[in-house]
Amino acid sequence: MPLTRKIIHIDMDAFYASVEQRDFSEYRGKPVIVGGQPNSRGVVAACSYEARRFGIHSAMPSATAYRACPQAIFVKPRFEVYRQVSAEIQAIFRQFTSMVEPLSLDEAYLDVSECRLHSGSATLIAKQLKSDIKHMTGLIASAGVSYNKFLAKVASDMDKPDGLYVIKPEQGEEFVSQLPIRKFFGIGRATETKMHSLGIYTGTDLKTWSREALLARFGKVGNFYYSIARGIDKREVNSQRVRKSISAETTFTEDLSDVTEMLNQIKHLAEKVGNTLADKHLWAKTLIIKVKFDDFSQVTRSKTLECPFQSPALLEDDIKTLLESTEAGVRKVRLLGAGVSGLLHEDCMESSTQIALL
C-alpha cells in the first residue's frame, strides 16, 4: 500500500432535478423542484440550480418553496430512473477502480491509488471521470480530490457545480485550519452549536484542543475531531459495506412456547427483511436471529453463509438450527427478531455469485 492514498469524492450536481431536466426539455433552464406539492406538507427532495437562486434547498417544506418561487415546476420523484442512472454512473467508476464506496445514489468515494491511467494523476483521473459521466449520462458531477476521505468530501463541495477541487497532501493541514466548522463533513448541527459555544469556529480553533479534552467533551468521536483538525483521516474507502445490518422484530401480546409457531414468526420476519434487501438492491452474508425470553433476557445467534443471499426466509434449516441453539421452547419467548448483516450492494457483486446462489 502506498504511503499516500489518492481519494476522489464524486457528487452529482442537483442529481434528481438534473435527471428531470435531462429527460424533459421543457424543464431546462427553469426552477424545478422534485418531491412535494405546492400546498402539501411534503418537503423538497431536490431542486435545480435555477430554483436554488430563489433560496430553495432540499428538506425545505414545499409550501415554503412555493411561496419563494410560485412559478417553480413541481415534479414527482422517479426513483426507479434515478437508481438506474446511479447504476450507470457506478459502472463508470468501476472502470477506474474496484474500490468504490457509494454514499447515496449520487455520491461515492473512489480510491484511485492503484489506478495507472494518466500516469496515476488523481486530478486528471477526476477530470476524465467527470467527462465520462457527462458523455455517458448527460449529467454534471463535481469532484473533490485529496489524500483522504474527509478532505476529498469537503473538496467536492468547494467548487460546485461542475467543480474539480484538489487538496494536495502538503496543503491539507493549512486547508483545514481555515475551514469553518459548519463545513466539516461529519459534524452535524448539534455538534456545531456545541463547538461554537466552546469557541470553536474553525479548524485552527479545533486544533488547540488536546485529544484528552476532545474525548472528555465529545466522547469517542473526539479522536476523529483530533485527527481531522490535523488533516488526518485514516478511514479506508470501503467497497463492501453499504449498511451494517437490516432487521425486523415483533413482540407478542402473549409469550410463545410453541417452537413451530416461533419458526413461523421468524420466517415471516425474515420475509420482511428479504423485501427490504430486494428494495435496496442489497445482498447479505450473515443471518441473525434474536430471542427475548419472558424474563427480558435476550440472546442473538448468527451464521455466516458461503454465498450472499437475498431471501433469508428461504434459509429455513439455518433458522431452525439457530433457534434450537437457544432455550426457546424450554423457556417462554416474548420477542423474536430476524436480521441480516454483511451487506453488499448488488453493483459490487460479480453476476456469477448471484447466479450460483439462485
Ligand SMILES: [Mg+2]
Ligand atoms: Mg449531489
